[in-house]
Amino acid sequence: MRTILGILFIVLTFHLNAQNYKTHTVKEGETIEAIAKQYLVTPFDIFALNPDAKSKLQPGSTLIIPNSKVKNEPIPDEFRDLIGYKNHKVKRKETLYSLSKKYGVTEDEIKKANRFLYSENLKKGNRLRIPKYRTIINKQTLSNTVRKYTVLPKEGKWRIAYKFGITAEELESLNPGMNDVIQPGDQLNVPNIKVTEEKAIDTTYQYYEVLPKEGFYRLKVKLGLTQEELETLNPQLKESGLKAGMVLKLPADAESEALGEAIESASLVGKLNNFSTKKIAIMLPFQLNRIDTDSVQETKEMIRDKRLLSVVLDFHAGALMAIDSAKRLGISTDLKVMDTRYQTARTRELLEENDFSEYDAVIGPMNNDAFDRVAKGLKEDRIPVIAALTKPKEVYSNVFQTIPENKLLEKAMLDFVKADSTKNKVVIISDLKHRPISNQLKAEFPAAKQIFSRKAKKSDKDGFFIYPVDLENVFAPGKTIVFLETDSNALASSVISMLNGLVIEDIEIVLVTLDKNKAFEGKNIDNNHLSNLKFHYASVNRDFEESTSKSFEKAYRKMYRVSPSKYACRGFDVTLDVLMRLAAGEDLYEASTSDIATEHIENKFRYNKSLFGGYTNEALYIVKYDDLKIVKAN
Structure with missing residues (x-):
């Protein structure tokens, strides 16, 4: 046999x-x-x-x-081999463009050889290293299993991957030099299947890349679609099951964001399993080079007068307390604190002087240009870089943006009002600059009444005021939601005062805004009025509540003899969150899937990874004024 x-x-x-x-x-x-x-x-x-x-x-x-299903011609495989450098002293009127043409290299290749050019402009007298290359061309048939494909308008990596039945990662493997963002006309290697076997792209559908460890339950929570619905749209799921990198077709109206209310805020304490020492760098602008260590009084005055230094020191103090708290959980930290001096040039020096390849994460810097340089510099080694206090210019694949986007805050506040079934009426008050926002709200609430600020006398400019008569006969018994959209403190203070005077026994007025800015703060704003109006807004963090973080406040006061500021709380929350996530997975990427939500002293975190970018925090609070306190709104 x-x-x-x-x-x-x-x-x-x-x-x-x-x-x-x-x-x-x-x-x-x-x-x-x-x-x-x-x-x-x-x-x-x-x-x-x-x-x-x-x-x-x-x-x-x-x-x-x-092997191949369709024969194709050999594919030219061209690459450039670096063979050395030529020195060049920059002359007057020379530019990167002129030098790139003169030496037959790209501007980016010159920058890579002279890293200071990423943060500084080219100047006369600069001494540059100009790379020299030789071009090598090989012709490969690659076993006749791939062919060249020309990218069409509106096509991204995910669409092309879907069209050819592969994952985005597999597409990248076929094209090692592919740009992060591909452009129409780009030539890519793709599986050599017949044109009739390519999947059609329907622009009336959305497309989604499955993340690592995502199952049907996670997708149900995230996208609002059952396994049966996903399999109907993607028949291959019945045979292959869900796999990381797979591109799925979704209905055009599918919810693309993980809904906060659908995911429980999970503590990571019970999930800690990786107790290797975490190597962390914190890059902050201490500006120690400006401090005279021989003058204690002068140093104290500098800390008091320099707001930036005060913010930095508070954040650092909170971070140190987080490291101590993590240690009690069994998480050891190898911390290195670096002074960026709030200078991009100094940040460049730190990158050159230190080997970051073994770091688990880098927190900071604060300066946007410096942060961009660090994120870009550490991207190749996949070192996570945490934007703790500012929003980065670009969210690269290794960037964790901890501050939610403004549009997310606006949407959360809008959804909150829509879900309020007890409201009888909606009123929208805005200055002339915010008329487009007012019109958008009117589209969401067609029955709402719009009121705009008056123009100044003998002028077409906004006077930032309304008359009391504008509010006459507007409010009836019951609950009225009032949107106030302005960045004028004068308009905000006058409207808040007038609305407060209209609150009587059977008339309830609830004040809300899509953008809680400085117009709602200051000596002209009466917090009693805000409490009477139950002022609601979406916030990145909740204001400090002693009842929820008493032990932290007590420990902080014992150590520093002052109450913790919001920057100290943020330093604690960001640092502890990073350490706990690192201890709950192999790395920060694995422990930052969209179903993992955490909450600490004043901040909570739930990251969502963009298709080809990095991670953005989508967790936020809806808060309100209640009895002169700011509390979480239900």
Whole structure:
């Protein structure tokens, strides 16, 4: 019997070779995706010839691997080999563009060889290293399993991956030099399938890339779609199941954000399992070079008068307390504090002087240009960089933006009002600058009454006031929601005062805003009036509440003899959150999926990864004034 099977296998192998196929013996731990990548074919090609592999892949079993389905010409594979540098002293009127043309290199190649050019302009007298390259061209057939594809308008990585039945990661593997953002006309290597086998892209649908460890339950919470609904839109799911990197087709109206109320705020204390020492860098602008250590009084005055230094010291104090708290949980930290001096040039020096390849995370810097330089510099090594106090200019794949976007705050406040079934009426008051916002709110609440600030006398400019008569007969018994949209303290204070005078026994007025800015603060704003109007707004952090963080306040006061500021609380929250996530997974990326929500003293965190960018915190609070306190609104 074995002899017959052996003869059949030989005959089958000969037949397959005659038909331009290969065979592969499965090794321990190999997956279909890895094997497909090795032979530059798609998993679907392998499943077509090996249907049993869908259910079980046995080590030692033999797979039939197809070669090309459509013949293609050899693909030129061109690359440039760095062979040295030429020195150049910059002359008057020379630019990066003129130098790139003169030496036949790109501006980016010159910058990479002279890193200071990322933060400084080219100047006469600068001494540059100009890279010299030689171009090498090889022609590869790549076993005739890939072909060139020209990117069409509106096509991104996910659409192309979906079209050819591969993951975005597999597309990147086929194109090592592919840009993060591809452009129409770019030439990409894609699986060499027939045009008739390409999946059609329907612009009436959304497309979504499955993240690591996402199952059908997580997608139900995140997208609002059941397993059956996803399988109907994506039939291949019934055979292959969910896999990281897979691109799914979704309805156009699918919710693309993880809903905060659908995910419980989870504590990571019970999930800590990685207790290796965490190597962390904190980059802050202490500006120690400006401090005279011989003058204690002068140093105290500088700390008191310099707001930036005060913020930095408070954040650092909170971070140190977080490290101490983490230590009690069994998490050890190797911390290095670096002074950026609020200078991009100094930040560049820190990057050059230190090896960050073994760091688990870098918190900071505060300066946007410096942060961008650090994030870009550490992107290749996938070192997480945490934007703790500012919003970065660009959220690279290794960036964690801890401050939610303004649009998310606006949407949360809008959804909160929409969900209030007890409201009888909506009124929108705004200055002339915020007329577009007022009109957007009117579209959301068609029955709402709009009131705009009056123009100044003998002028077309906004006077930032309304008359009391503008509010006459506006409020009826019951609950009225009033949106106040302005950045004028004069308009805000006068409207708040007038609304407060209209609150009587059977008339309830609730004041809200989409943008809680400085117009709602200061000596002209009466907090008693805000409490009477139950002023609501969306906030990145809740104001300090002794009842919820008494132990932290007590420990902080004992150590520093003052109450913690919001920057001290943020330093504590950001640092502790990073350390706990690092201890709950292999790295920060694994422990920052969208279903993991945490909450500490004043801040909470739930990160959502963009398709080709980094991680943005989408957790926020709806708060309100209540009895002269700011509390969480229900």
